[in-house]
Amino acid sequence: MRRTVTILGATGSIGRSTRAVxxxxxxxLQIAALVAGRDxxxxxxxxxxxxxxxxxxxxxxxGGELAAALAGxxxxxxxxxxxxxxxxxxxxxxxxxxxxxxxGLEATFAALTPGRVVALANKESLVCAGxxxxxxxxxxxxxxxxxxxxxxxxxxxxxxxxxxxxxTMTLTASGGPFRxxxxxxxAGATPEQALAHxxxxxxxxITIDSASMMNKGLELIxxxxxxxxxxxxxxxxxxxxxxxxxxxxxxxxxxxxxxxxPDMRVAAAHCLGIDGRLDAPPSRFLDLVAAxxxxxxxxxxxxxxxxxxxxxxxxxxxxxxxxxxxxxxIAVEAFLAGRIGFPAIPALVEAxxxxxxxxxxxxxxxxxxxxxDQDARNRARALLSEGGFAVT
Amino acid sequence: MRRTVTILGATGSIGRSTRAVxxxxxxxLQIAALVAGRDxxxxxxxxxxxxxxxxxxxxxxxGGELAAALAGxxxxxxxxxxxxxxxxxxxxxxxxxxxxxxxGLEATFAALTPGRVVALANKESLVCAGxxxxxxxxxxxxxxxxxxxxxxxxxxxxxxxxxxxxxTMTLTASGGPFRxxxxxxxAGATPEQALAHxxxxxxxxITIDSASMMNKGLELIxxxxxxxxxxxxxxxxxxxxxxxxxxxxxxxxxxxxxxxxPDMRVAAAHCLGIDGRLDAPPSRFLDLVAAxxxxxxxxxxxxxxxxxxxxxxxxxxxxxxxxxxxxxxIAVEAFLAGRIGFPAIPALVEAxxxxxxxxxxxxxxxxxxxxxDQDARNRARALLSEGGFAVT
Numbered sequence: 176m177r178r179t180v181t182i183l184g185a186t187g188s189i190g191r192s193t194r195a196v197x198x199x200x201x202x203x204l205q206i207a208a209l210v211a212g213r214d215x216x217x218x219x220x221x222x223x224x225x226x227x228x229x230x231x232x233x234x235x236x237x238g239g240e241l242a243a244a245l246a247g248x249x250x251x252x253x254x255x256x257x258x259x260x261x262x263x264x265x266x267x268x269x270x271x272x273x274x275x276x277x278x279g280l281e282a283t284f285a286a287l288t289p290g291r292v293v294a295l296a297n298k299e300s301l302v303c304a305g306x307x308x309x310x311x312x313x314x315x316x317x318x319x320x321x322x323x324x325x326x327x328x329x330x331x332x333x334x335x336x337x338x339x340x341x342x343t344m345t346l347t348a349s350g351g352p353f354r355x356x357x358x359x360x361x362a363g364a365t366p367e368q369a370l371a372h373x374x375x376x377x378x379x380x381i382t383i384d385s386a387s388m389m390n391k392g393l394e395l396i397x398x399x400x401x402x403x404x405x406x407x408x409x410x411x412x413x414x415x416x417x418x419x420x421x422x423x424x425x426x427x428x429x430x431x432x433x434x435x436x437p438d439m440r441v442a443a444a445h446c447l448g449i450d451g452r453l454d455a456p457p458s459r460f461l462d463l464v465a466a467x468x469x470x471x472x473x474x475x476x477x478x479x480x481x482x483x484x485x486x487x488x489x490x491x492x493x494x495x496x497x498x499x500x501x502x503x504x505i506a507v508e509a510f511l512a513g514r515i516g517f518p519a520i521p522a523l524v525e526a527x528x529x530x531x532x533x534x535x536x537x538x539x540x541x542x543x544x545x546x547x548d549q550d551a552r553n554r555a556r557a558l559l560s561e562g563g564f565a566v567t
Numbered sequence: 568m569r570r571t572v573t574i575l576g577a578t579g580s581i582g583r584s585t586r587a588v589x590x591x592x593x594x595x596l597q598i599a600a601l602v603a604g605r606d607x608x609x610x611x612x613x614x615x616x617x618x619x620x621x622x623x624x625x626x627x628x629x630g631g632e633l634a635a636a637l638a639g640x641x642x643x644x645x646x647x648x649x650x651x652x653x654x655x656x657x658x659x660x661x662x663x664x665x666x667x668x669x670x671g672l673e674a675t676f677a678a679l680t681p682g683r684v685v686a687l688a689n690k691e692s693l694v695c696a697g698x699x700x701x702x703x704x705x706x707x708x709x710x711x712x713x714x715x716x717x718x719x720x721x722x723x724x725x726x727x728x729x730x731x732x733x734x735t736m737t738l739t740a741s742g743g744p745f746r747x748x749x750x751x752x753x754a755g756a757t758p759e760q761a762l763a764h765x766x767x768x769x770x771x772x773i774t775i776d777s778a779s780m781m782n783k784g785l786e787l788i789x790x791x792x793x794x795x796x797x798x799x800x801x802x803x804x805x806x807x808x809x810x811x812x813x814x815x816x817x818x819x820x821x822x823x824x825x826x827x828x829p830d831m832r833v834a835a836a837h838c839l840g841i842d843g844r845l846d847a848p849p850s851r852f853l854d855l856v857a858a859x860x861x862x863x864x865x866x867x868x869x870x871x872x873x874x875x876x877x878x879x880x881x882x883x884x885x886x887x888x889x890x891x892x893x894x895x896x897i898a899v900e901a902f903l904a905g906r907i908g909f910p911a912i913p914a915l916v917e918a919x920x921x922x923x924x925x926x927x928x929x930x931x932x933x934x935x936x937x938x939x940d941q942d943a944r945n946r947a948r949a950l951l952s953e954g955g956f957a958v959t
Contacts, residue, residue, distance in 0.1 A: 332823050334726030338842040412855060422826070422855075427836040428847035430826040431724050433815070444819040452732040455820035460734070463804060463814075468860035522818070 179207040180447065183282050184273030185212040185221055186379060189296045189322060192439040193271050193447070194225065200453050207267035210259050210282070212274065213237055218245030222252075229265055231258035233278055254444060260285050270446060271322065272297045275380070276504075277548055280304060286539050287317045294446035296322040302393050303497035304544035305400025306537045320446045321401055325394055327442035328420035329402065336425070338403050345422040346398060347414035348391040348474065354415060364509060364517040374542025383507045384481075386475065387520050392485020393503075396496045399489055406490040411482065413472040418461065436461050480521040488528060493535040494547045495528065501551035502527035509559055519564040526564075527555045544561045571599040572839065575674050576665030577613055578603040580770060581688045581714060584704050584831040585663050585839070586617065592845050593883040601660035602651050602674070604666065605629055611636030614644075621657055623650035625670055652677050661839060663714065664689045667772070668896075669708075669940055672696060675896060676933050678784035681707045686838035694785050695889035696936035697792025698929045712838045713793055717786055719834035720812035720825025720881065721794065727815070730795050737814040738790060739806035740783040740866065745808060750870045756909040758902060775899045776873075779912050780866065784877020788888045791881055798882040803874065805864040810853065817881055872913040880920060885927040886939045893943035911956040918956075919947045 180197060185189045190211075197204045198311045208229040211218040215237040222230040222245065230252045232241045238254025245252050253261060254358050259278070263270065263285040270286040271294045272279060279297035286293050287308070295301070300308045312319045333341070352371045353361045369386040370379060384390035388411075393408050412422075417437040424430045435441040436459060444453045476483040481503070488495040506523040509515045515523065531551060538544035558564065572589060576582045582603075589596045600621040603610040607629040614622040614637065622644045624633045630646025645653060651670070655662065655677040662678040663686045664671060671689035678685050679700070683701045687693070693813050694701045701897075704711045713719050717738045725733070746752045762771060762777040776782035787801050804814075809829040816822045827833040828851060836845045868875040873895070880887040898915040901907045907915065923943060930936035950956065 319592040328821075331821055332724060332726075334724075334728070336726070336844075419824070424852060426844040426846050428827055428833040428851040428853070429720075429723055429837050430853050432811075432824040432825055432826055434822040435820055438820075441820040445817075445821050448819055452728075452818040454818050460816060460873075461820070461822050463863040464865055464931075466863075468862050470860050471855040471858075473856055485684055 176340055177203060177205045178268040179205055179266065180269045180271060181208040181210075181265065181267040182206070182271045183210045183259070183263065183274065183279065183286070184212070184271070184275065184296070185209040185472075186214045186217045186367055187273055187275070187386075189271070189273035189439060189443070192443045193220065193273070194504055195401060196440050196444045196447055196453065197225070200447070203453060204447055208262040208265045210262045210274065210436055211447045212278065215240035216244050219248075222250050222513050223248050228547070229262055231262040232385045233259050233274070238291065251322050256281075268292065269294060271443075271446070272300065273322065275378070277545055280544060281541050284311065287311050287315055289359045291362070292318045292449055294322045294443070297487070298393055298397060299500065299548075301397040301400045301501065301545075302500045303548055304538050304541065305397070305496075305543070309400050309542050319401070320449060321397070322442055322446055323394065324398070324420045324435070324437070324439060324442050326421070327445055328435070329398060329423060331445060331501035332401070332421070332423045332431035339358045341402075341408065341423055342402065342426045343408050343410055343424045344398060344402060344404060345410045345424065346391060346549060347412050347417070347419050347421065347471075348388060349385065349417050350413040350415050350472070351386040351388065353386055353478075354413065356478075359436055361478060362516065362518045366513070369510075369517060379511060380504070383510060384503070386542050387481040387517070388479040389503050389520070389524075392482045393500060395485060396489045406486060407421050407488070411474050413474050414470065416466060416469055418463070418466050418469055434461055481524065484521055484524055484528065494531065497538060497544055497547045498528055498531040498551040499524060501548045502555045505555035505559065509564070514559065514566065516566050523555060523558060523564050527551055530554060568671045569595060569597045570660040570839075571597055571658065572597070572661045572663060573600040573602075573657065573659040574663045574665065575602045575651070575655065575671065575678070576663070576688070577601040578606045578609040578798060579665055579667070581663070581665035581831060581835070582834045582920065585665070586613065588832050588835045588845065589617070591848065592839070595845060596839055600654040600866065602654045602666065604670065607632035608636050611640075614642050615640050621654055623654040625651050625666070648673075654859050656720055660684065661686060663715065663835075663838070664692065667770070669937055672936060676701065676703065679703050679707055680920065681708045684710045684712060684715045684838070684841055686712045686835070690785055690789060690795070691892065691936075691940075693789040693792045694892045695940055696930050696933065697789070697888070699807055699932050699936070701792050710841070711793070712841060713789070714834055714838055715786065715789070716812045716827070716829070716831060716834050718790055718793055718813070719837055720827070721790065721815060723837060724813070724815045724823035724825045732817050733794075733796065733800065733815055735800050735802055735816045736790060736794060736796060737802045737804050737816065738783060738786050738812060739804050739809070739811050739863075740780060741777065742779065742807050742864070743778040743806040745870075746805065748870075749947045753870060754908065754910045758905070761902075761909060771903060772896070772899055775902060775912075776895070779873040779874035779909070780871035781877060781895050781916075782914070783866070784874045785892060787877060788881045793896050798878060801881070803866050805866050806862065809860055810855070810858050810861055826853055873916065876913055876916055876920065885929055886923070889930060889936055889939040890920055890923040890943040891916060893940045894947045897944050897947035901956070906951065906958065907956045908958050915947060915950060915956050919943055920948055922946060
């Protein structure tokens with residue numbers, strides 16, 4: 176019997192990878208419901224192509240356009256928060272949670288139901304509310320699988336070993352477009368330069384985070400909640416080839432490394448085939464001879480202070496990761512809009528974090544996480560409008 | 568409670584690594600019985616140091632020397648085949664099987680008892696009688712763990728996955744001292760040159776096998792029996808840094824690589840800590856930054872025909888691997904004695920294998936394996952004495 180998959184974030188890059196894997200395995204998998212943020216026309220097209228039974232658009236204002244685009248298809252649909260939650264609640268074996276931002280957090284929580292598999296790519300679910308999400312998943316019996324390449328690699332190579340067998344986990348980072356740049360040159364980086372990621376085509380936000388290495392910092396925080404490891408057991412190595420995605424070092428000196436071509440479909444296929452590996456097409460297998468020498472470097476926290484800030488937030492715990500994440504989102508928006516320079520991203524994040532030292536308890540649920548998130552955004556916006564971070 | 572360990576091959580290099588790990592973990596592990604081949608004085612010294620309860624020397628002629636060396640120690644001892652089997656049969660949780668050659672085969676079989684862990688480094692057990700050994704282990708409920716770095720790495724990264732999830736397994740090879748040599752230069756290689764292994768200090772036989780790449784061929788055959796994969800799913804990559812020891816490529820494109828510093832104590836620690844990882848000293852953890860670029864090359868079957876012969880024997884099945892192994896032992900002996908040149912090693916093996924095509928059934932037990940082994944040795948010696956392979 177085919178397993179049914181609901182995709183939250185169907186029109187984004189992870190949604191696209193997920194759909195590609197489902198299309199490659201029509202005997203094993205079929206789409207249930209689809210959710211997108213704002214692109215009603217794209218969502219309707221995908222829903223028709225994949226034979227989805229339900230399509231929801233988060234942006235309520237796009238409801239009319241979705242209805243028009245689905246006219247005559249027989250596909251049920253809806254718009255707004257309630258429609259998104261209806262999509263999540265409809266019957267499906269696997270929910271792929273790839274809506275970015277706070278909207279994805281609520282939908283992810285709703286997806287945590289007994290017996291289900293939730294393939295998680297929504298960063299906020301773990302960064303802002305990791306303790307709550309993982310606690311709920313354990314309590315209700317949901318299997319949470321990481322869909323990011325790095326966490327998926329770590330999940331696979333940890334396998335059935337208890338976490339007590341682990342000495343450290345290492346996430347690799349491409350190093351981004353500024354890996355070899357001097358601090359001075361990075362200080363003058365433009366949005367266009369920061370958007371030139373060497374290996375993956377991703378959304379603008381995550382590409383800027385990759386350039387600042389904040390992305391890797393947020394991933395460290397995600398790994399902490401996913402695997403139950405503290406900051407002192409989590410490390411980053413820069414690995415420009417992006418062939419090794421994560422490494423588990425066991426207490427006895429054995430190291431298991433998760434590798435794959437840099438293609439999000441590999442991790443997606445692992446999650447969708449969790450109860451029986453799917454077959455990848457021949458072109459998706461790693462050729463280590465062709466991949467060339469694999470090189471590993473320590474990250475430079477002086478040139479990439481965002482990574483240092485994320486490590487500090489992880490070590491601090493409580494609401495610090497949620498504050499960091501919210502401040503960073505505002506900072507990246509401002510950078511992309513040309514309002515602040517590249518070094519002002521970590522500077523603004525640091526300023527916001529410095530004023531939020533008092534929230535020592537991690538958010539207990541979605542509402543608390545969203546409140547912390549909103550508060551940090553407001554503080555970041557206030558600091559921005561004071562003008563101290565503006566491009567001069 | 569401490570787990571007890573019996574070491575078959577206590578004075579060899581694997582025995583040394585095993586003892587080192589036991590000495591590092593006195594709260595978890597203690598020696599039960601020790602077996603060595605000929606070095607009675609070395610065995611007695613080790614038995615006294617480790618507090619062994621029993622020591623056996625395989626060479627019956629060394630019994631007097633062992634008795635003298637253990638005088639006053641209170642350690643029980645014996646010499647010859649019966650004493651070796653007594654050592655195996657004495658109570659112990661883990662048996663490390665690291666006697667090389669045919670003698671190790673019988674002892675390994677005897678060690679396969681219910682509930683025990685057998686950490687296997689005796690190549691002949693799998694190359695000559697792999698089907699029989701693994702069949703018996705399954706039947707009586709012995710956990711067989713591979714102690715070679717390569718197979719141990721594969722075992723670890725396969726983890727709890729079913730073998731049906733695997734597309735290929737890859738064993739890495741250092742490439743040996745002749746990795747960059749031309750075929751002409753290899754043809755004139757001396758025993759001294761062949762004994763200069765770049766990374767490991769091992770016995771002479773295995774070091775020559777490493778130079779010819781026959782060692783990797785024999786390891787492919789071992790992997791085939793350990794994991795139940797055919798020749799078409801087993802591959803070799805040359806990896807001079809010897810950091811990645813083995814790779815499992817899953818059907819979905821995910822690759823899990825087993826890594827460690829090139830130190831046999833890591834695999835030994837994994838086997839001895841199979842029910843709870845042991846802690847390695849800080850110096851035994853891999854530093855990927857210091858390890859330098861990791862490079863992978865395809866093996867050159869033209870310059871290293873021994874690997875091609877082993878692959879052919881694996882594909883042929885039946886008694887072919889046992890014949891290959893026996894012929895190779897005689898050929899290496901002759902090379903080390905200066906009787907034949909380096910290229911005559913694979914040439915002699917090929918000639919012996921070519922005359923043994925008729926034995927299509929794998930040896931069913933120790934006796935059959937030993938008969939095939941003896942027959943192939945006799946044929947190899949006969950061919951040698953005909954003089955066609957001699958150094959001219």
